[in-house]
Amino acid sequence: MNSTSGLLSLAPGEWRGDDGNWSTFSVLVDGASGPFYVLPATGGSQIWLPNPIMACQGSTIPDCNGERGIPNYTSLDKASGWTQYGTSNMSATPPIFEIDRASFWFGSVGWNSVNSGDIETPDNRTTIASYTDREYWLGLVGLGNDPTRFDMQTMLSSPLQALKDAGHIGSLSYGYTAGAAYLDEEAGSLTLGGYDEARFQSDNVVNVTMKDAGRKLQLQMTDISVSGGIQGGIKTLLTPEELPEGLSVLLDSSTAQLWLPADVCQQFAEAFGLTYQEPLNLYTIDQTSRGTLHDHKANLSFTIGAGSTLETSTTIVLPFRAYDLTLFPPLAETSAGASYFPLRNATAESGNILGRVFLQEAYVVVDWERSVFNVSRTTHAVQSPRLVPIASIDSTSSDTTGNKSLTRGGQAGIVVSCLILLFAIVAVLWWFRRRRSRERDRKALTIGTVETIETGWEKPELMAKESKSGQFLELDFLRGGEADSTQLLEMSGSEVERELMSTEVLEMEGDLVQQDVKKSVGGDKEANDKEEKKVGSVHELEARQFCERDIWASVNALAELCE
Numbered sequence: 001m002n003s004t005s006g007l008l009s010l011a012p013g014e015w016r017g018d019d020g021n022w023s024t025f026s027v028l029v030d031g032a033s034g035p036f037y038v039l040p041a042t043g044g045s046q047i048w049l050p051n052p053i054m055a056c057q058g059s060t061i062p063d064c065n066g067e068r069g070i071p072n073y074t075s076l077d078k079a080s081g082w083t084q085y086g087t088s089n090m091s092a093t094p095p096i097f098e099i100d101r102a103s104f105w106f107g108s109v110g111w112n113s114v115n116s117g118d119i120e121t122p123d124n125r126t127t128i129a130s131y132t133d134r135e136y137w138l139g140l141v142g143l144g145n146d147p148t149r150f151d152m153q154t155m156l157s158s159p160l161q162a163l164k165d166a167g168h169i170g171s172l173s174y175g176y177t178a179g180a181a182y183l184d185e186e187a188g189s190l191t192l193g194g195y196d197e198a199r200f201q202s203d204n205v206v207n208v209t210m211k212d213a214g215r216k217l218q219l220q221m222t223d224i225s226v227s228g229g230i231q232g233g234i235k236t237l238l239t240p241e242e243l244p245e246g247l248s249v250l251l252d253s254s255t256a257q258l259w260l261p262a263d264v265c266q267q268f269a270e271a272f273g274l275t276y277q278e279p280l281n282l283y284t285i286d287q288t289s290r291g292t293l294h295d296h297k298a299n300l301s302f303t304i305g306a307g308s309t310l311e312t313s314t315t316i317v318l319p320f321r322a323y324d325l326t327l328f329p330p331l332a333e334t335s336a337g338a339s340y341f342p343l344r345n346a347t348a349e350s351g352n353i354l355g356r357v358f359l360q361e362a363y364v365v366v367d368w369e370r371s372v373f374n375v376s377r378t379t380h381a382v383q384s385p386r387l388v389p390i391a392s393i394d395s396t397s398s399d400t401t402g403n404k405s406l407t408r409g410g411q412a413g414i415v416v417s418c419l420i421l422l423f424a425i426v427a428v429l430w431w432f433r434r435r436r437s438r439e440r441d442r443k444a445l446t447i448g449t450v451e452t453i454e455t456g457w458e459k460p461e462l463m464a465k466e467s468k469s470g471q472f473l474e475l476d477f478l479r480g481g482e483a484d485s486t487q488l489l490e491m492s493g494s495e496v497e498r499e500l501m502s503t504e505v506l507e508m509e510g511d512l513v514q515q516d517v518k519k520s521v522g523g524d525k526e527a528n529d530k531e532e533k534k535v536g537s538v539h540e541l542e543a544r545q546f547c548e549r550d551i552w553a554s555v556n557a558l559a560e561l562c563e
Contacts (some may be wrong), residue, residue: 006170006389007193008163009114013037015185016069018137018332019256020325020342022356023179023188024069027141028110028118029128030082035112036139037069039356040176040190041254042217042364044142045158046127047109048090048102054132061329069138082107085150090129096255096350097135104129104148106156111163115387121166127156134330140254143192145172145215145368160192160368164392169193171392172368175200177378178253178359182321186380189363194389198382200363204314205376208306215371217364219354222246222313223303224264228296228320229271230289237267249304249352251364251375256325257282257342259353265345272298274341280331283341285324290339293320302358304375316362316377323357369393 013024016037026035027047036049050056052073056064065072085104105128110120127148141159149155163169175195179188189199208219223246224237238246247260260268265283268274273289276282285293298320305313326337342357344350359378366373367390 006391007191007387008111008116008119008169009196009385009387010190010192011112011114012179012187012189013069013112015181016067016138017256018067018328018330019340020357021181021185022138022256023181023185024138025141025188025190026112027139028112028120029073030108032071032073034071036071038139038141039253040188041140041142041144041252042176042366043144043250043252044140044254045144045146046129046142046148047139047159048129048131048136048142049139050136051103051130051132057132059330067137067328085154088150090131090133096259096347096353097133099131099133099135102129102131104150109159111168114385116168119168121159121162121168126159126162136254137330143174143176143366163192170395171390173366173390175363175365176253176359177363178356180322180360180380182319182324182360183380189385191387194387195363195365196382197386197388198384199379200365200376201379202376205374206305206312206314207372207374210371210373215368217251217366217373219249219251219304219375220246220306221249221302221304221352221354223301225301225303226271226298227301228293228298230273230292231271232296235267235271237264237271247352249354251358252353253356253359255353255355256357257344257353257355258357259344259346259350259355261352262345265343268341268343272341274343276345281344282327282331283343284327285339285341287339290324293324302354304354314376316358316375318357318361322360325357365390 010025013026013035014037015021016024022039024037024039027038027049028035029049038047038049041048050068050070052065052070055068055070061067082105085106087101088104090099090102106126107128108121109126109128110118112118143160145158145160147155147157147161157165160169160172160174164172169192171193173193173195175189175191177189177199180186189196206219208217210216210218222238226235226237227233229235247264265276269276269283272285272293274283274285277284300318300323302316302318303313304316323342325340325342326332327340328337332338342355346352361378362375363378364373364375369392
């Protein structure tokens with residue numbers, strides 16, 4: 001693995017969880033015998049760690065601290081350089097569980113990375129909440145970028161901001177997929193400051209601009225279909241009649257489950273033979289139904305896109321093994337566990353959520369600095385990573401490799417600019433051709449007197465003109481290419497002598513017969529005609545060469561811009 005500057009590829013930790021078997025990552029704290037094993041939270045902006053003393057107090061679960069990813073540790077006040085702020089409410093976004101207050105600290109933490117080894121944030125601005133609540137069985141590392149404000153004087157950075165300020169990552173961005181325990185425990189992938197190009201399929205990517213003030217990872221889901229359910233065949237769970245525009249859903253990895261409307265959950269229950277457990281707000285599955293679904297090779301397909309128009313969309317397919325999960329204590333009554341389906345009824349507070357189970361088969365790349373993200377199908381059985389950094393918007397570097405999939409807006413701007421310039425050039429060419437036609441019409445006028453000749457003419461009709469071969473002519477100089485939205489493109493003054501459309505207009509003289517206005521009309525008409533043609537040809541040739549030189553200079557500049 002080659003070291004890549006500007007990003008961190010975090011090393012996966014052990015498999016943990018009470019609502020499934022999940023791939024964790026490590027957070028290092030001074031004074032601990034080992035790391036805390038935590039899960040990524042796509043929407044949070046803090047680090048949440050179960051309290052080493054209080055989290056398992058009174059629990060009968062064997063090795064409760066180990067099951068919750070807590071190392072042998074006394075308390076955070078033993079950590080060098082750590083300062084306790086006080087007690088405050090834990091603010092989850094969205095508030096899917098009723099959770100207790102936590103003790104908040106700030107200091108430095110360490111990260112175990114694949115490409116740079118163990119690193120540490122040197123300042124004391126990282127926020128950690130030490131909690132005892134069991135709703136979040138494992139700790140969380142927030143991947144959001146909102147700072148934590150306790151009062152008017154105290155505002156602490158997000159983990160991403162602290163890493164960027166320390167120079168460990170180049171931008172406020174990340175790429176993440178949750179891993180798949182059902183594929184020989186294929187570990188998750190979390191890259192800070194960039195993404196792993198080897199972990200997703202680039203042929204069908206949904207690019208989304210975060211438009212709301214909260215900058216959430218909001219998607220539009222237009223279809224959920226089941227193949228090989230209890231009854232066999234294919235069944236659609238989102239009917240266009242009931243939900244013509246689909247469902248607005250939030251991508252949030254802090255929870256494992258899918259949170260959907262109650263009527264949609266009922267459709268799931270019928271398709272998979274599920275039983276709703278009201279105290280837990282979860283759906284369990286009996287062994288008969290489970291065996292049938294395995295035999296049918298059931299799968300779930302989610303069609304998602306950006307906004308209600310769904311200009312681009314992709315379909316993420318989850319095989320049955322991805323949602324054939326097991327509950328463990330304290331959610332399960334026995335250590336043997338119980339088979340369950342990762343589905344919950346959405347509430348007004350939670351909204352609709354695609355949780356961690358969805359990210360087993362999906363890869364998300366988020367760029368907070370540009371307020372954009374994308375979602376694509378993940379790739380399994382990857383032999384080696386291909387890490388790509390994402391450049392910061394305030395970076396002076398010209399290397400934009402890490403932003404290929406996140407600069408569609410910049411590319412569209414270049415295309416629109418090229419089209420505008422193309423139309424301008426076509427207008428100039430049309431004007432020049434029309435002016436030449438007018439000159440030919442004027443030369444055809446019969447000069448019957450030496451009196452002043454009226455130079456007015458009727459406006460010619462605008463008609464499409466064809467080449468002699470009968471085929472329409474078109475400009476063939478636009479060539480496709482990607483553009484860097486972080487750079488300003490300028491036309492060099494040495495390459496283009498004049499700005500497009502700034503060419504001085506040459507007015508051809510109204511009376512082309514200027515050699516001898518005193519000559520009699522009945523004089524040597526043939527000589528006058530020759531002189532007229534000579535003078536007219538010279539003027540016409542000079543004007544044409546002058547105008548065409550400017551036009552093609554602009555064409556060449558445009559071609560270079562569009563490249």
